[in-house]
Amino acid sequence: MADWCTDNTVKYIQHMTHAATVLDRVLHLSAxxxxxxxxxEKEQGLTGPRVHLLWVLGRSGPCTQQSLAQALDVTPRNITGLVDGLVASGHVTRQAHPDDRRATLVTPTATGRRTIEGLVAGHADLASRLFGDVPDDRLEVFAAVLDETAARFATLMEEDR
Amino acid sequence: MADWCTDNTVKYIQHMTHAATVLDRVLHLSAxxxxxxxxxEKEQGLTGPRVHLLWVLGRSGPCTQQSLAQALDVTPRNITGLVDGLVASGHVTRQAHPDDRRATLVTPTATGRRTIEGLVAGHADLASRLFGDVPDDRLEVFAAVLDETAARFATLMEEDR
DNA sequence: TATTGTTATACTCTATAACTATA
DNA sequence: TATAGTTATAGAGTATAACAATA
Incomplete structure (x- = not known):
């Protein structure tokens, strides 16, 4: 070990190195x-963005394309295309908005509702299979670190603005 | 509380519910x-897939398009397009393979190397800013749960095959 | 005048299939 | 015969800009 490198320096570097591998692990699990x-998506004949739209629709209920554009963080034009596809595949319909004749209400069909239910159920099932066996005390720490990290992230993003 | 619902049932359901919110948190941080x-990517005038290719290239050193296709899990045709773009933007060049005249070695330019260095540095910086202040004992638990979960995931995937 | 959604246009990513050059 | 990469073709997602209908 070089003489300019104290034990504390080593510990600091190891900690930093570890932080990088932890981020890698988060990204790996996410992948x-x-x-x-x-x-x-492939099983259902759907694509990522269309599933995302259905997921949002499931949480919000029937809503305008403008709202969907904001929720998905894409342009209104883009929503037109996604909804076109989902109409063609029979997952949603465009309904007249009761109060605003410019707007349409994107509404799930019976098929769309089934898909959304499958999505929600699959999500819950995956979660319980992945985390169901983790002891409560460890899960608490895990969830807390995730929350702290997300909060720290938000702070960092504001600093950069 | 309904009489068919024991305290243990309640605890079980709470645990499962918690598992779902934990998965949500992982996905949220990932987002x-x-x-x-x-x-x-936007700052650098690059796109996600092109940055991914550069990242892989940084870890592997100059390599063939076939290797890149496997590493990125896309078709060789797709790599042609990505490399075309990165050649046009001056990040990589196609070099003749020394032993196989069919193959090309995708090689970063000086600009490409700078971008890759920035990528690596940014990744390490983000990691240390996100996890650098988490106490070692909590970080250990966090990393361990991530590893266990990824391993459990792999098992689940094999079962489904 | 502002907002909602669409048409027009263009670029990127992705895939399959056929083809050339080389091994 | 098999492999590396490209041409040809097609579809999906994304964006900007101009436009129609409505608020």
Missing amino acids: LVSADMARF | LVSADMARF
């Missing part, structure tokens, strides 16, 4: 979940 | 990191 998602 | 990535 695995995404791959599982992609499989579901 | 935040992705958004940060997207910002970097």
Whole structure:
């Protein structure tokens, strides 16, 4: 060990190195979940953005394309295309908005509702299979670190603005 | 509380519910990191897939398009397009393979190397800012749960095959 | 005048299939 | 015969800009 390198320096560097591998692990798990998602999408003949739209629709109920554009963080034009696809595949319909004749209400069909239910059930099932056996005390720490990290992230993003 | 619902049942349900919110948190953090990535890409005039290719290239050194296709899990045709874009933007060049005249070695330019260095440095910086202040004992639990979960995931995937 | 959604246009990522050059 | 990469073709997601209908 070089003489300019104190034990504390070593510990600091190890800690930093570890932080990097922890981020890698978070991203790895996320990639695995995404791959599982992609499989579901292929089975259903859907695509990622369309599933995302259905997921949002399931949480919000029927809503305008403007709202969907904001929720998905894409342009209104883009929503037109996604909804076109979901109409063609029979998952949603465009309903007249009762109060505003400019707007349409994107509404799930029976098929769309079934898909959304499957999505929600699959999500819960995956979660319980992944985390159901983790002891409560460890799960608490895990969840707390996730929350702290997400909060820290938000702070960092504001600093950069 | 309904009389058919024992305390243990309640605890079980709470645990399962918690598992679902934990998965949501993992995905949320992952989405935040992705958004940060997207910002970097826009700054550099790059796209997600192209940055991914550069990242892999940085870890592997110059390599064939076949290798890149496997590493990125896309078709060789797709790599042609990505490399075309990165050649046009001056990040990589196609070099003749010394032993196989069919193959090309995708090689970073000086600009490409700078981008890759920025990528690596940014990744390490983000990791240390996100996890650097988490106490070692909590970080250990966090990392261990991530590893266990990823391993459990792999098992689940094999079962489904 | 502002908002909702669409048409027009263009670029990127992705895939399959056929083809060339080389091994 | 098999492999590395490209051309050809197609579809999906994304964006900007201009436009129609409505508020």
